[in-house]
Amino acid sequence: MNDSDRSFMRQFAKLIGGLLVLTVVLILAALSIYNHEPKETDPNVQAQVDARIAPAGAVYAGNTGRAAMEAAQAAAAKAAAAQVAYGGTTDGKTIYDNLCTSCHTAGVNGAPKLGDKAMWAPRIAEGLDTLIKHATDGYHGPDGNTMPAKGGNPALTDAQVKAAVTWIVGQAK
Numbered sequence: 001m002n003d004s005d006r007s008f009m010r011q012f013a014k015l016i017g018g019l020l021v022l023t024v025v026l027i028l029a030a031l032s033i034y035n036h037e038p039k040e041t042d043p044n045v046q047a048q049v050d051a052r053i054a055p056a057g058a059v060y061a062g063n064t065g066r067a068a069m070e071a072a073q074a075a076a077a078k079a080a081a082a083q084v085a086y087g088g089t090t091d092g093k094t095i096y097d098n099l100c101t102s103c104h105t106a107g108v109n110g111a112p113k114l115g116d117k118a119m120w121a122p123r124i125a126e127g128l129d130t131l132i133k134h135a136t137d138g139y140h141g142p143d144g145n146t147m148p149a150k151g152g153n154p155a156l157t158d159a160q161v162k163a164a165v166t167w168i169v170g171q172a173k
Contacts, residue, residue, distance in 0.1 A: 085155035092167020095160055099151045100168065110145025112172075120172035128169060135165045 001009075059065070086098055096104070096114070103111040112119035123131060136158055138149035150156040151164075 083155060084157060085153055085160060088157070088160075090159050090163040092163040092165075092170075095156070095164040096167060099153055099156075100164055103151075104168065109147075110141065110143060111147070114168060115171045117172055120169065124169055124172065128166065131169065132162050132165050136161045 086095060089095065101114075103109065104114045107113050112123060134147055136150060139145075139147040141147075150161055156164075
């Protein structure tokens with residue numbers, strides 16, 4: 001190696017060493033900043049704690065207690081009614097328009113299309129009770145078609161499923 005090569009190697013080694021020192025300094029600075037940042041908290045933690053320490057029951061006494069108990073029952077009934085799909089309607093067309101149309105319009109997973117008499121005829125021949133059972137419990141056909149239980153909406157009541165199936169079958173007759 002001649003002198004110019006040695007000079008280049010020294011300068012190159014100094015440059016690499018300087019970059020290495022700079023990298024270490026930047027890493028330490030990043031760690032310092034990270035350690036001083038406030039930690040992220042889960043907003044659900046307080047709700048979970050509140051649910052764990054909530055009282056398991058209540059005592060109602062006298063007229064005041066009776067009124068409080070009736071108000072609590074009314075609130076519970078309102079909350080339960082809100083959990084039923086589509087406001088509890090048993091109008092088959094409304095349920096079809098809100099849920100069933102997504103599969104029975106396009107024929108997704110082998111679903112028979114609304115009003116297609118050829119596709120519905122063998123199913124209708126099995127009987128309305130069988131169709132309602134398949135719609136309520138779900139069904140996997142031998143030809144690969146699939147019907148999820150309650151159309152994939154567990155908030156539907158059995159009466160709502162029956163109304164929707166009856167309406168859909170009525171369109172295919």
